[in-house]
Amino acid sequence: MVVNASQDDPEKARRFREAALPYLDDAYTLARYLLRDAADAEDAVQECYLRAYKHFDSYRGPAMKPWLFAILRNVCRAEYARRKTAPTAVEELPEGGEQTPLWNEAPETPEKQLLRRFDGDTVRKLVAALAEPFRETFVLREIQNLSYREIADVAAVPVGTVMSRLARARAMLRSAWLAEQEQVK
Amino acid sequence: MTCEEAEVLVHALIDGELDAGHAREVEAHIEGCAHCAALMKEYQEIRQAIAESDVRYKAPLELRRKIEKALPQPQTQAQAAPSRRSVLRGFAMGSAVSAMAATGLVAIVLRSDDEQRIENEVVSAHLRSLQAGHLIDVVSTDQHTVKPWFNGKLDVSPPVIDLTAQGFTLIGGRLDYVNAREIGAVVYKRRQHVINLFVAQTANTERKSAKISTLQGFNIRRWSDRGLNYWAVSDLGADELTEFGDKFESAMRANKEG
Ligand SMILES: [Zn+2]
Numbered sequence: 546m547v548v549n550a551s552q553d554d555p556e557k558a559r560r561f562r563e564a565a566l567p568y569l570d571d572a573y574t575l576a577r578y579l580l581r582d583a584a585d586a587e588d589a590v591q592e593c594y595l596r597a598y599k600h601f602d603s604y605r606g607p608a609m610k611p612w613l614f615a616i617l618r619n620v621c622r623a624e625y626a627r628r629k630t631a632p633t634a635v636e637e638l639p640e641g642g643e644q645t646p647l648w649n650e651a652p653e654t655p656e657k658q659l660l661r662r663f664d665g666d667t668v669r670k671l672v673a674a675l676a677e678p679f680r681e682t683f684v685l686r687e688i689q690n691l692s693y694r695e696i697a698d699v700a701a702v703p704v705g706t707v708m709s710r711l712a713r714a715r716a717m718l719r720s721a722w723l724a725e726q727e728q729v730k
Numbered sequence: 731m732t733c734e735e736a737e738v739l740v741h742a743l744i745d746g747e748l749d750a751g752h753a754r755e756v757e758a759h760i761e762g763c764a765h766c767a768a769l770m771k772e773y774q775e776i777r778q779a780i781a782e783s784d785v786r787y788k789a790p791l792e793l794r795r796k797i798e799k800a801l802p803q804p805q806t807q808a809q810a811a812p813s814r815r816s817v818l819r820g821f822a823m824g825s826a827v828s829a830m831a832a833t834g835l836v837a838i839v840l841r842s843d844d845e846q847r848i849e850n851e852v853v854s855a856h857l858r859s860l861q862a863g864h865l866i867d868v869v870s871t872d873q874h875t876v877k878p879w880f881n882g883k884l885d886v887s888p889p890v891i892d893l894t895a896q897g898f899t900l901i902g903g904r905l906d907y908v909n910a911r912e913i914g915a916v917v918y919k920r921r922q923h924v925i926n927l928f929v930a931q932t933a934n935t936e937r938k939s940a941k942i943s944t945l946q947g948f949n950i951r952r953w954s955d956r957g958l959n960y961w962a963v964s965d966l967g968a969d970e971l972t973e974f975g976d977k978f979e980s981a982m983r984a985n986k987e988g
Binding site (some may be wrong): 554555557558561562563567568570571572573574577586587590594595598625660662663664665668672677686687688692693707708709711712715716719720724 | 737738739740741742745747760772773775776777779780781784785786787788790792793794797800801803847850854863864878907909918933940970
């Protein structure tokens, strides 16, 4: 991976480093959750930063983090597509998953007890188990702290969709949380 | 408002994304509906639990290195002779000056705007390190464990000194990235305050006495000695950070004499 000569501008590179590199851990975290594979996440983030650098001249905002995430998401989409055609597809998007009504996760009557706290690994596992595209929305909101508007821009969907996905994501996570709690009891 | 509507809107309420009118409607529903109220409480608890647990990942250093490599390098690095690595491998305290003098390396002298930029980077690195799980690559209070850990990972291993007796506990070491280069960070603690001591090699062997500056609410004590640049960064007060630097420097002198 080498940036071609016309891109070889130390001043541009300096500005890019300052603007984009502080989000490397954020980008990697998002890629890990989207792709659920360390090596693929690494490749995706590398590709993302190269694309971002190429387009950095035309960058006028929004904030750097959502801008990078939008690029990263496209890279990850390409990876999904590749996996789908690969003989052993790792992950399939659930067909019409979004149309499944909310009550499928049946928020049963909340328990009176406090929710149990889990260690980081368990929480990561629960989040990673969420189905796309709910996982994406959830991670952008809860782990990356993006606003609904920013999430809508990154995922290229209306804000209303962000809201319904987030509601589904949290309902699913809550069910998984309670199930995990039951199991370790 | 029905429960079904509330179950969606309650999330926007939690996230502070609802306008005042809708927020009041959802709140009114929740006041009169035990089911939705309890649900909201659980969502808030889960949210809190996630915010407080270590759910983030740290980008591997190799990834950072690959990206850095693909970008045009800053001027300062372009001047550094490629032979640095081989020449300085096995660098030991005290031999730095002679090694550098012998190779006749071009002095990498930081311009003052560079200095400011690097202080910014150092503070960013400090901030990154404070995120859960990012502080330490090698966890040890033993300098004889931390020091060898750096060997082979960096051209020049930073000096690792136990300052526990002086009130600064060594808690480990880490590789970090500053000024487009990998550098070592030695991590200390005083009470609940973390001190990151960043150490980078420089071809300029001139001794520079300490300067204290403040950036984004953090204090930085910067000095240079025997071919190494040091930046101690912490939210400790300037007086205590100065004390840290003084203790470190006198321990280094004692090491050299002893
Ligand atoms: Zn209700």
